[in-house]
Amino acid sequence: xxxxxxxxxxxxxxxxxxxxxxxxxxxxxxxxxxxxxxxxxxxxxxxxxxxxxxxxxxxxxxxxxxxxxxxxxxxxxxxxxxxxxxxxxxxxxxxxxxxxxxxxxxxxxxxxxxxxxxxxxxxxxxxxxxxxxxxxxxxxxxxxxxxxxxxxxxxxxxxxxxxxxxxxxxxxxxxxxxxxxxxxxxxxxxxxxxxxxxxxxxxxxxxxxxxxxxxxxxxxxxxxxxxxxxxxxxxxxxxxxxxxxxxxxxxxxxxxxxxxxxxxxxxxxxxxxxxxxxxxxxxxxxxxxxxxxxxxxxxxxxxxxxxxxxxxxxxxxxxxxxxxxx
Amino acid sequence: xxxxxxxxxxxxxxxxxxxxxxxxxxxxxxxxxxxxxxxxxxxxxxxxxxxxxxxxxxxxxxxxxxxxxxxxxxxxxxxxxxxxxxxxxxxxxxxxxxxxxxxxxxxxxxxxxxxxxxxxxxxxxxxxxxxxxxxxxxxxxxxxxxxxxxxxxxxxxxxxxxxxxxxxxxxxxxxxxxxxxxxxxxxxxxxxxxxxxxxxxxxxxxxxxxxxxxxxxxxxxxxxxxxxxxxxxxxxxxxxxxxxxxxxxxxxxxxxxxxxxxxxxxxxxxxxxxxxxxxxxxxxxxxxxxxxxxxxxxxxxxxxxxxxxxxxxxxxxxxxxxxxxxxxxxxxxxx
Numbered sequence: 001x002x003x004x005x006x007x008x009x010x011x012x013x014x015x016x017x018x019x020x021x022x023x024x025x026x027x028x029x030x031x032x033x034x035x036x037x038x039x040x041x042x043x044x045x046x047x048x049x050x051x052x053x054x055x056x057x058x059x060x061x062x063x064x065x066x067x068x069x070x071x072x073x074x075x076x077x078x079x080x081x082x083x084x085x086x087x088x089x090x091x092x093x094x095x096x097x098x099x100x101x102x103x104x105x106x107x108x109x110x111x112x113x114x115x116x117x118x119x120x121x122x123x124x125x126x127x128x129x130x131x132x133x134x135x136x137x138x139x140x141x142x143x144x145x146x147x148x149x150x151x152x153x154x155x156x157x158x159x160x161x162x163x164x165x166x167x168x169x170x171x172x173x174x175x176x177x178x179x180x181x182x183x184x185x186x187x188x189x190x191x192x193x194x195x196x197x198x199x200x201x202x203x204x205x206x207x208x209x210x211x212x213x214x215x216x217x218x219x220x221x222x223x224x225x226x227x228x229x230x231x232x233x234x235x236x237x238x239x240x241x242x243x244x245x246x247x248x249x250x251x252x253x254x255x256x257x258x259x260x261x262x263x264x265x266x267x268x269x270x271x272x273x274x275x276x277x278x279x280x281x282x283x284x285x286x287x288x289x290x291x292x293x294x295x296x297x298x299x300x301x302x303x304x305x306x307x308x309x310x311x312x313x314x315x316x317x318x319x320x321x322x323x324x325x326x
Numbered sequence: 327x328x329x330x331x332x333x334x335x336x337x338x339x340x341x342x343x344x345x346x347x348x349x350x351x352x353x354x355x356x357x358x359x360x361x362x363x364x365x366x367x368x369x370x371x372x373x374x375x376x377x378x379x380x381x382x383x384x385x386x387x388x389x390x391x392x393x394x395x396x397x398x399x400x401x402x403x404x405x406x407x408x409x410x411x412x413x414x415x416x417x418x419x420x421x422x423x424x425x426x427x428x429x430x431x432x433x434x435x436x437x438x439x440x441x442x443x444x445x446x447x448x449x450x451x452x453x454x455x456x457x458x459x460x461x462x463x464x465x466x467x468x469x470x471x472x473x474x475x476x477x478x479x480x481x482x483x484x485x486x487x488x489x490x491x492x493x494x495x496x497x498x499x500x501x502x503x504x505x506x507x508x509x510x511x512x513x514x515x516x517x518x519x520x521x522x523x524x525x526x527x528x529x530x531x532x533x534x535x536x537x538x539x540x541x542x543x544x545x546x547x548x549x550x551x552x553x554x555x556x557x558x559x560x561x562x563x564x565x566x567x568x569x570x571x572x573x574x575x576x577x578x579x580x581x582x583x584x585x586x587x588x589x590x591x592x593x594x595x596x597x598x599x600x601x602x603x604x605x606x607x608x609x610x611x612x613x614x615x616x617x618x619x620x621x622x623x624x625x626x627x628x629x630x631x632x633x634x635x636x637x638x639x640x641x642x643x644x645x646x647x648x649x650x651x652x653x654x655x656x657x658x659x660x661x
Contacts, residue, residue: 130387223434223436228384229382229420229426230421230447230448230451230498231416231421231448236451244436245438318438319437321482
């Protein structure tokens with residue numbers, strides 16, 4: 001329990017540091033959003049409108065950084081992330097809650113699927129080392145070294161087109177309202193197939209490779225020989241002894257990749273114009289939309305930290321050696 | 327001498343096949359009798375562990391048994407060849423008939439499972455009809471037998487000391503009441519006090535439960551004390567086999583003499599310790615004839631040319647012992 005509280009304290013500190021950085025970094029980017037809006041509306045804004053924009057965005061007062069910082073924290077706790085400049089006047093929190101579900105559904109599901117499939121295949125390949133499964137290795141090495149987005153571009157090039165079943169981009173058919181109905185869901189699934197496959201193929205290979213190698217390492221441990229000598233069924237030795245121990249390093253890798261669900265696959269979303277967080281960040285960057293950027297960075301930071309905390313907790317359950325006595 | 331329980335006949339074990347392969351165990355003939363402790367000694371690389379892994383079919387590739395038989399005599403029923411068992415029968419044979427205590431006391435237990443789980447999963451695999459409560463009771467009983475408090479059942483391996491872990495392993499080895507227990511350097515990772523304590527306990531348990539032991543070690547002094555008979559291995563062959571006392575008093579093979587000369591006696595007159603010059607032979611390029619002849623102080627004409635056969639020597643107590651050396655040519659080969 002003490003260990004757990006120590007970890008929580010550590011993560012709270014890290015979160016504070018990250019959020020503070022998050023506050024400062026956008027302010028160091030040159031340019032300001034009102035200028036960007038003026039350009040966007042091509043000078044059709046009156047002077048008064050421009051002034052009121054400055055007030056609205058809260059960048060009218062040349063207040064000192066400290067008071068802005070305090071204000072920023074107050075707003076954070078109220079759940080107010082400010083107004084998006086690019087989707088003005090939609091609040092950032094609303095933009096995020098619209099897009100985060102897309103990302104979670106696409107990348108979340110594929111990350112979990114690829115971990116489960118990859119680990120399973122890795123256990124098999126490691127246990128049956130020397131059989132035909134070794135022939136898969138060059139293929140997995142190839143796919144795990146190929147970047148997601150490149151695979152995505154290739155997929156779009158080869159599989160999409162006017163007559164193709166696969167749409168080349170977007171989250172669902174244009175004009176459909178997101179809802180749990182028979183029009184939206186099939187269309188959303190159809191649109192997510194290609195990006196999902198792209199992520200799955202390139203990430204599953206990494207899991208297969210690392211799990212196989214851990215299995216091979218663990219298989220030469222003394223307790224595996226003992227398990228064989230005990231006359232335990234093959235399944236029990238493979239799963240309860242070898243895979244159970246080989247899984248440990250992979251679990252922390254999995255927690256990290258959970259943390260990167262939100263932030264890790266920008267390029268896939270951009271390639272497929274998928275309306276998730278990554279695509280949103282891409283647009284925010286183009287529009288100097290720093291409230292939105294801050295909001296996205298905040299979410300990425302928090303999800304990475306939460307995933308790490310999760311990894312620590314899961315590790316406590318999986319590996320008795322990490323549990324301190326007393 | 328009592329009835330045999332395990333007969334090793336012309337066993338050959340190698341690593342790899344063809345030209346690249348090496349022969350780690352060559353034409354070994356050895357018989358383990360009911361209730362005895364048979365010591366197996368030799369330098370590193372002499373093939374003693376390979377012999378143990380080979381006869382239980384636990385060799386990891388590229389290790390392969392290239393020939394011979396391992397005849398096991400069960401308590402009831404016909405003897406059978408372990409090397410010819412089907413996978414399923416082999417699985418049933420393991421641990422129930424022949425249990426092994428391995429070298430690495432530290433790494434023989436699975437770090438993520440409790441002691442109780444690792445003790446009971448043997449029972450679950452071999453006696454599926456046993457109830458969970460009687461399994462746990464049996465596991466607790468075994469811990470008590472090796473002198474570990476029953477509350478350690480819920481401990482994880484890392485919470486036990488090296489000596490305790492090795493005792494858990496011994497308890498685990500005895501849980502199905504096997505007839506043969508193979509000890510592969512069971513105490514090398516432990517300090518000398520713990521060594522004696524654990525071995526003393528084992529010998530006591532053997533008298534109580536009546537199993538036979540094959541005790542593998544490079545520490546001949548331990549064997550002299552704890553075993554009934556000793557077989558000395560060199561270069562994959564057994565070069566001498568005799569009752570422990572006979573080896574200690576009057577070893578016939580120069581290699582056995584060399585091993586005995588390399589540790590101090592506790593009692594008796596002070597004497598100069600001597601080692602064996604040179605190093606163990608390379609398995610890939612075995613010397614011709616007797617593989618010990620390049621290092622042997624007493625090598626003479628026939629040694630380099632012909633391999634001596636293991637057999638009864640012509641000396642007084644020749645009935646109970648055998649040796650493979652041209653100094654003691656035999657007319658009655660073993661095996």
